[in-house]
Amino acid sequence: MDYYPVVKTVSAVVQQDGSVKVTGEIVKQGADAIEYAGFSMDTVSIPAMVTNQMLTNTLQSNQFFVIYPQFELNKRYYFRSFATNGYGYSYGNVIYLDSIKATPLIAPCTPAMNSLDWGAGGGIDTYTSIAAPSYGVNSYDFETSSNAGTIYFHFGSLPVTKIYTTVTYDTPGANEAYIYFYSGFTSATLNPGSLVYVNQLNPNKWEMTICDAPWTTNGATFHLRTKFVCPL
Amino acid sequence: MKKLFTILLFSLIAFNSPAQIAVKLYQFRPSGDFGSVMGRSVTAELLFIGEFKHHKRMRFGLTYVALHARLDTFPITVISSEYPNVMPGTMVYKHYRVLIGNMGFDYGFLDNDIWTPYAGFDIIAGATDVAYNKNDIIVNTDYSGGEVLVGFRFRAGVEYTFKEKYGVFLEIARAMYLLSDKTTLAHNDFGLGFRYKFN
Numbered sequence: 001m002d003y004y005p006v007v008k009t010v011s012a013v014v015q016q017d018g019s020v021k022v023t024g025e026i027v028k029q030g031a032d033a034i035e036y037a038g039f040s041m042d043t044v045s046i047p048a049m050v051t052n053q054m055l056t057n058t059l060q061s062n063q064f065f066v067i068y069p070q071f072e073l074n075k076r077y078y079f080r081s082f083a084t085n086g087y088g089y090s091y092g093n094v095i096y097l098d099s100i101k102a103t104p105l106i107a108p109c110t111p112a113m114n115s116l117d118w119g120a121g122g123g124i125d126t127y128t129s130i131a132a133p134s135y136g137v138n139s140y141d142f143e144t145s146s147n148a149g150t151i152y153f154h155f156g157s158l159p160v161t162k163i164y165t166t167v168t169y170d171t172p173g174a175n176e177a178y179i180y181f182y183s184g185f186t187s188a189t190l191n192p193g194s195l196v197y198v199n200q201l202n203p204n205k206w207e208m209t210i211c212d213a214p215w216t217t218n219g220a221t222f223h224l225r226t227k228f229v230c231p232l
Numbered sequence: 233m234k235k236l237f238t239i240l241l242f243s244l245i246a247f248n249s250p251a252q253i254a255v256k257l258y259q260f261r262p263s264g265d266f267g268s269v270m271g272r273s274v275t276a277e278l279l280f281i282g283e284f285k286h287h288k289r290m291r292f293g294l295t296y297v298a299l300h301a302r303l304d305t306f307p308i309t310v311i312s313s314e315y316p317n318v319m320p321g322t323m324v325y326k327h328y329r330v331l332i333g334n335m336g337f338d339y340g341f342l343d344n345d346i347w348t349p350y351a352g353f354d355i356i357a358g359a360t361d362v363a364y365n366k367n368d369i370i371v372n373t374d375y376s377g378g379e380v381l382v383g384f385r386f387r388a389g390v391e392y393t394f395k396e397k398y399g400v401f402l403e404i405a406r407a408m409y410l411l412s413d414k415t416t417l418a419h420n421d422f423g424l425g426f427r428y429k430f431n
């Protein structure tokens with residue numbers, strides 16, 4: 001008699017946002033009902049059951065799935081299913097994915113690369129330096145410099161290919177960015193709700209685009225448009 | 233163990249029928265949860281059996297069996313409120329031995345000196361001797377000990393008698409018992425026996 005479940009890792013599919021949907025199947029439940037089913041994930045070829053374990057709550061036609069949210073670029077990740085019943089557990093096969101990355105985002109505007117338009121009538125500026133994001137206090141920070149001023153970017157998480165939403169507090173959440181700048185005697189913060197389009201080109205390089213994001217100073221509202229690669 | 237043997241000996245002394253000794257070779261087949269852990273084993277039962285009188289006879293028996301685990305290592309699942317994950321563990325049995333004494337009776341269905349189909353019932357008592365290692369990541373345990381067991385056994389069989397003194401019999405049985413740790417076990421068995429009657 002087969003006391004233990006028989007389980008199979010069916011597929012691992014990269015989603016548009018760079019997450020991975022892993023699907024498994026209970027081929028046989030064994031001599032007792034299934035208690036738990038899930039996956040483990042690692043960069044080693046046989047992931048241990050407890051490594052990056054995700055459990056599923058539902059079975060649909062004996063299939064189950066989980067979504068792993070985030071991966072580093074240029075690494076191979078291995079996924080293994082498992083299931084348990086009253087007698088014990090068993091593993092499914094291992095499958096892997098290379099170079100997991102999100103579908104590149106296309107911003108609704110196409111400013112020139114490394115260009116900066118403050119929207120205040122001063123023409124198009126170019127960046128003289130752009131740092132890479134590094135972990136600061138509560139956020140991943142970097143600054144850009146141009147002849148017209150300095151822009152500070154604070155992301156709530158290490159930037160990945162994603163659309164971030166601007167906020168006006170300096171503790172942004174995982175999908176948020178706090179952006180403020182100094183230009184001459186002017187300082188301002190991008191108004192909340194604007195979108196920052198980020199494409200992670202490799203583990204240490206990003207492309208960012210902001211389309212007509214409003215900022216307000218002295219009662220007047222202007223619209224910032226920029227596109228750049230960081231670090232420059 | 234000594235007490236069990238003494239009880240059996242006094243029961244035999246009180247036994248009034250002509251002495252018949254038998255040996256049954258049978259396959260011990262753990263079932264249910266017991267069968268998920270232990271595999272089948274062949275063993276022998278030493279029996280003292282009376283003659284059928286008015287369709288009934290008494291019998292006493294003693295069996296020792298050393299069982300073998302179905303797997304070298306059992307994969308067990310560990311769930312703990314202290315840890316968020318489902319964790320893998322292992323269980324390895326070093327030995328599992330059972331000693332069973334039984335006392336019961338058979339009822340023969342035919343008034344026939346040659347072929348006798350019968351059904352029977354035993355009360356069984358005995359003990360287990362178990363040793364295992366259990367590793368559930370949190371704790372690694374080596375256990376050695378045993379439990380007392382009591383239970384009962386139902387059987388059906390048919391016996392062929394020849395030359396008055398000899399008989400061969402075929403039996404199937406189902407036993408269920410409760411251990412002192414309150415777990416219940418069960419096994420089936422079928423076997424072939426040989427009986428000899430002393431004058």
